[in-house]
């Protein structure tokens with residue numbers, strides 16, 4: 001086995017300098033829960049591993065009207081965090097159904113995004129909350145909408161010299177309700193067969209000001225169901241309208257068959273799960289509006 | 293590679309071993325430190341046979357790169373029994389038949405010890421959540437739930453099960 005070097009720098013500048021020098025030959029390690037398997041399978045053969053653990057990139061904080069989630073925050077940290085519970089319940093839900101506790105204690109937000117699985121569980125809720133990613137390099141910083149980050153299964157626009165350092169979300173407005181539903185083969189330790197996140201933010205008259213619907217594991221990347229979102233925009237929802245919108249969501253799905261489920265099964269589950277997620281999000285948003 | 297190998301604390305003792313990033317904490321514990329209580333069931337994070345407590349939290353030792361353990365406080369099943377005998381949870385596992393073949397037991401114990409240290413009155417749901425990453429092919433989990441509740445009661449000071 002060839003010698004692989006390893007570093008755990010204490011300053012982000014040192015990590016970025018190493019990335020600038022070694023590019024794709026250097027690989028960032030966070031929780032290693034994806035990386036270990038890929039290195040063992042020979043899919044990844046980095047010369048240098050750059051461990052992020054000493055960089056204090058795990059803060060979860062409120063900054064004005066934005067929430068900042070450090071890329072190194074683990075699923076367990078997100079699950080226990082009061083800001084996440086108060087403002088991002090759909091993200092919290094995704095963390096609670098993620099693997100089991102030992103993986104949640106190691107796996108990170110940044111790793112889940114950069115790994116770019118179409119079934120990555122944190123992505124649908126983050127898309128529903130209009131998240132942005134902060135990418136740092138020795139040359140400077142870029143901020144991109146999360147929707148522009150993924151280009152295909154395992155593929156992102158992250159450059160070889162960049163590190164994802166933070167995810168930033170606008171604080172959801174009053175009158176917001178959101179829901180995440182994961183359909184897996186069991187309650188824990190399951191990769192999503194289909195996942196759905198829905199978010200509705202209601203105006204004073206109960207009309208939908210923002211509708212977001214994101215679908216996991218039914219396309220090469222997690223996708224937004226734009227036609228379904230548009231059908232809700234500006235209208236006060238009722239059960240029929242939610243059902244009609246859910247029907248439109250199927251158009252955004254281009255699922256494949258794999259050992260977990262067939263294409264047909266996935267396609268049929270999309271409108272069902274979207275309807276359930278919208279109903280739950282609507283009920284939560286009315287409740288939030290009433291108490292807001 | 294760090295000069296002088298990787299240093300960490302294992303079951304309260306300073307430990308040092310040589311292992312590069314192509315090896316895992318699980319391999320280091322078993323092969324470098326001879327602590328074979330921690331089991332290798334899948335080496336892919338799925339089964340939980342390798343669960344140890346690292347800096348207070350249960351983790352899969354097969355999912356930690358050996359150098360990531362530098363400076364960490366690690367507890368393995370070998371560290372549970374104290375001078376006074378078995379840990380109350382180990383005793384409860386024996387008394388309630390919470391294992392048969394025993395292969396899952398070291399990881400199961402560590403997940404449950406971490407739970408008991410955070411929650412001295414765990415509900416059935418708390419226990420099932422805590423062991424969601426620990427597969428047992430023998431017991432059907434019910435006896436494990438019973439064992440954890442029995443140990444919790446004993447550790448709180450002798451009251452009956454919650």
Ligand SMILES: Cc1cc2nc3c(=O)[nH]c(=O)nc-3n(C[C@H](O)[C@H](O)[C@H](O)COP(=O)(O)OP(=O)(O)OC[C@H]3O[C@@H](n4cnc5c(N)ncnc54)[C@H](O)[C@@H]3O)c2cc1C
Nearest residue numbers: 030031032033034035099107108110111112120121164337
């Ligand atoms: C048993 C098991 C169960 C799982 N269950 C689930 C599940 O339920 N849902 C789910 O979505 N996933 C699941 N996963 C996949 C995995 O745990 C997650 O994707 C996790 O979030 C990855 O994070 P990590 O920190 O471990 O990433 P790592 O393995 O450390 O990194 C993954 C990739 O991202 C890169 N990377 C990591 N952080 C950064 C960064 N900040 N900047 C740039 N590049 C970076 C690494 O170089 C690597 O290529 C599971 C995995 C296992 C082994």
Ligand code: FES
Nearest residue numbers: 333334335340354
């Ligand atoms: S050996 Fe680590 S989870 Fe199976």
Ligand code: FES
Nearest residue numbers: 392394428429430
């Ligand atoms: S006792 Fe045999 S696997 Fe649990």
